[in-house]
Amino acid sequence: xxxxxxxxxxxxxxxxxxxxxxxxxxxxxxxxxxxxxxxxxxxxxxxxxxxxxxxxxxxxxxxxxxxxxxxxxxxxxxxxxxxxxxxxxxxxxxxxxxxxxxxxxxxxxxxxxxxxxxxxxxxxxxxxxxxxxxxxxxxxxxxxxxxxxxxxxxxxxxxxxxxxxxxxxxxxxxxxxxxxxxxxxxxxxxxxxxxxxxxxxxxxxxxxxxxxxx
Ligand SMILES: Cc1cc2nc3c(=O)[nH]c(=O)nc-3n(C[C@H](O)[C@H](O)[C@H](O)COP(=O)(O)O)c2cc1C
Numbered sequence: 001x002x003x004x005x006x007x008x009x010x011x012x013x014x015x016x017x018x019x020x021x022x023x024x025x026x027x028x029x030x031x032x033x034x035x036x037x038x039x040x041x042x043x044x045x046x047x048x049x050x051x052x053x054x055x056x057x058x059x060x061x062x063x064x065x066x067x068x069x070x071x072x073x074x075x076x077x078x079x080x081x082x083x084x085x086x087x088x089x090x091x092x093x094x095x096x097x098x099x100x101x102x103x104x105x106x107x108x109x110x111x112x113x114x115x116x117x118x119x120x121x122x123x124x125x126x127x128x129x130x131x132x133x134x135x136x137x138x139x140x141x142x143x144x145x146x147x148x149x150x151x152x153x154x155x156x157x158x159x160x161x162x163x164x165x166x167x168x169x170x171x172x173x174x175x176x177x178x179x180x181x182x183x184x185x186x187x188x189x190x191x192x193x194x195x196x197x198x199x200x201x202x203x204x205x206x207x208x209x210x211x212x213x214x
């Protein structure tokens with residue numbers, strides 16, 4: 001009886017082992033292919049810097065938090081004078097707060113429009129003037145890092161120059177307090193962010209932008 005079933009059992013075991021091995025090979029192959037797709041050429045990496053543009057038309061949907069967090073993280077790794085990290089970023093994804101900031105920008109700058117070009121989120125970049133005399137430079141580099149990172153991830157951004165005015169207003173000061181922020185904070189930029197709904201061309205670079213000196 002046992003002898004009768006032995007070849008069949010052996011065949012089934014062999015089939016099972018074969019199937020597992022095959023599955024493993026396919027998975028490895030798939031991950032190799034994904035890695036291959038993820039690998040960027042040097043030119044593709046450079047293109048991130050060359051093709052980023054300020055976006056002034058956005059799709060209404062909010063990008064996933066995971067993507068926004070990647071952009072924020074890139075901001076936190078910007079250089080800062082003497083490593084002082086004088087910048088604080090306030091990530092605003094709440095629609096009511098985003099709209100309030102746009103209203104305050106209208107008040108500070110004059111106007112009665114959506115100051116954020118329909119972008120669903122705003123990263124408010126503030127810098128502590130008491131921490132570094134280079135607070136503005138620190139803030140600008142944070143914005144630049146976030147703009148390039150966002151572009152690399154398929155998101156659009158624009159620097160909206162309303163932050164200084166907003167946080168000089170009483171209402172702006174009250175917001176800082178509400179957010180639990182202390183220090184001698186100055187608004188550097190409102191970096192608006194979302195999925196782009198336009199693809200603007202870059203202006204030609206001016207002549208003699210770079211001069212080489214031996
Ligand atoms: C310090 C600074 C302030 C800016 N302020 C505004 C602004 O208030 N509104 C706006 O639409 N774009 C603003 N921009 C975006 C510039 O207009 C934009 O970077 C420039 O026209 C070049 O275009 P590009 O970013 O597509 O290369 C600002 C950029 C910088 C660096």
